[in-house]
Amino acid sequence: MWRARYRDENGKEHARHFKLKRDAQRWLDEQTAAIVTGQYADPVAGKITWTRWVELWRDRQTWADGTRDAATTACKSVPWGDRALKSIRPSDVQSWVRAEQRRGLKPSTIKTRLNYVSMAFRAAAADKRIATNPAEGVSAPRQRRAAAAMQLLTPEQVRAALDVAGIFRPFVAVCAFAGLRLGEAAGLRVRDVDFLRRTIRVEQQVQGSTIKEAKIVPPKYGQERTIPVPDELITILAAHLAEHGGSGDDLLFRNQLGRMWNRNSAGEEWRRIREAAGLGDVTLHDCRHSYASSLIASGCDVVTVQHALGHAQPSITLNTYAHLWPSAEDKTRAAAAEFARTVLDSADPARTEGTKAQVRSSAHR
Structure with a gap:
């Protein structure tokens, strides 16, 4: 057996055993690279369940009651409440989004819930409990445009x-x-x-x-x-x-x-x-x-x-x-129309007088 070990940013030692030296070295290189690039996550800290993590994360926020209730509802709607935080994958999040859609929830509601779930994952990544946010890049159902809705x-x-x-x-x-x-x-x-x-x-x-x-x-x-x-x-x-x-x-x-x-x-x-x-x-x-x-x-x-x-x-x-709001095209057309009215209205008196003179001349003939 080969024993690979390293110390994290806090000086805590971590070790694993492998049958092959190359596997031990690969794991050691991965952990070292994660520490150097700032993507390291404590494997022990990631064992916390989703439900417990959400409780810790939610209780330290300075939210209004309505926001707290919305976040709680969103985070309780996921199916992985009892699973370890580090075991949740992007595919799990996307499957949950599809399930919410099949339940008939509005796209805006699903998007709001996904935002809160992503916030919880993002906070866990910042706390070095997981390496990345598995909700990042997960797409919510398309919403109707504001103009239509x-x-x-x-x-x-x-x-x-x-x-x-x-x-x-x-x-x-x-x-x-x-x-x-x-x-x-x-x-x-x-x-x-x-x-x-x-x-x-x-x-x-x-x-x-x-x-x-x-x-x-x-x-x-x-x-x-x-x-x-x-x-x-x-x-x-x-x-x-x-x-x-x-x-x-x-x-x-x-x-x-x-x-x-x-x-x-x-x-x-x-x-x-x-x-x-x-x-x-x-x-x-x-x-x-x-x-x-x-x-x-x-x-x-x-x-x-x-x-x-x-x-x-x-x-x-x-x-x-x-x-x-009016578009640039609308504003351009309106401005040009105003200019045209100003020009043409100012020309009307002269045009009217010319027309009258022609009528008088025809009458004399």
Whole structure:
């Protein structure tokens, strides 16, 4: 037997026995090369199970509760929970992705889950528990383009929704005319509305899908913001307060039982509204998309739309709404058309006078 041994970066000795010298030397060369190139992973550390590693990795993150829950759901959905971390291969990850697709999960959901799983593997590689991330390069199902997947409500559809919304009318209005997310609208306080300056301040949101889970947390990405809003929305909110009362830190919107709206209760109310208004399968979040579309159609730039929507980066705004901005071809055509109108309109008086002179001359003859 041949015994090959080496010491890792921490001075810990590792050894294996081989029947052939060349096998021992090959293994030793592989381990030495991995240490030199920074790709070394402790073989003992890689024996930890996937489930245990995810627990350790998740508990040291500074995530919001929603992010933590999403990561937990994603990492529990894999079939290799009891296996050693170092035994998981790219083929295992790709097979899991295909299985999720066969279950009927949306491509966007699968992509989100794959991202969290990849993050866990990447952290394990950084911690020298595995040499590489087996989820790297694994492809998720193709998603529909934003232009095809996004549903925008027409003015007539928004009006129809508001007409049948009842107590939920002001809630729908702040989503459609201020672009608030569901949780941000649910978390609005009376003092967040400045009726004199016609602005809404977003400083918090309701997170959670049920009465038991719902709680007040900072807005998504921590993006507190002040949104200029139209007089029409201010009028709707003023009438709402006059009827239902409230002041200061009181929540602006509450349901029929006096409780704050959560994701489930607001979603159920919206489904009632869209059925009554005949809106098909549009979501309350589509009101926010429609608001963004109105800003873009009015000529607002990317940064303006980003700030209004509370996106952390302009790239998020572009990735979501790039198809709504005019293309270079559209801008070129519009600019040329404006120039042509200016030239031709300025020539019209002279052309008109010339035509009149010709008519008079013909009459005299």
